Amino acid sequence: xxxxxxxxxxxxxxxxxxxxxxxxxxxxxxxxxxxxxxxxxxxxxxxxxxxxxxxxxxxxxxxx
Numbered sequence: 787x788x789x790x791x792x793x794x795x796x797x798x799x800x801x802x803x804x805x806x807x808x809x810x811x812x813x814x815x816x817x818x819x820x821x822x823x824x825x826x827x828x829x830x831x832x833x834x835x836x837x838x839x840x841x842x843x844x845x846x847x848x849x850x
Contacts, residue, residue: 812839817847824848 816837823833830848834841 820847
């Protein structure tokens with residue numbers, strides 16, 4: 787069976803952060819920047835505002 791046409795029960799499983807990265811919504815640059823900012827003490831709300839993404843996306847990325 788060609789890639790991408792597997793039945794749902796055989797499809798690869800992704801965390802929410804991985805899913806967004808696979809879909810092209812988050813680049814590696816964004817992910818690394820989120821981690822650096824978080825390690826530097828920047829709040830999730832501020833990171834989300836800087837990158838123009840949802841707070842839940844930042845939280846999922848940082849906590850996964």
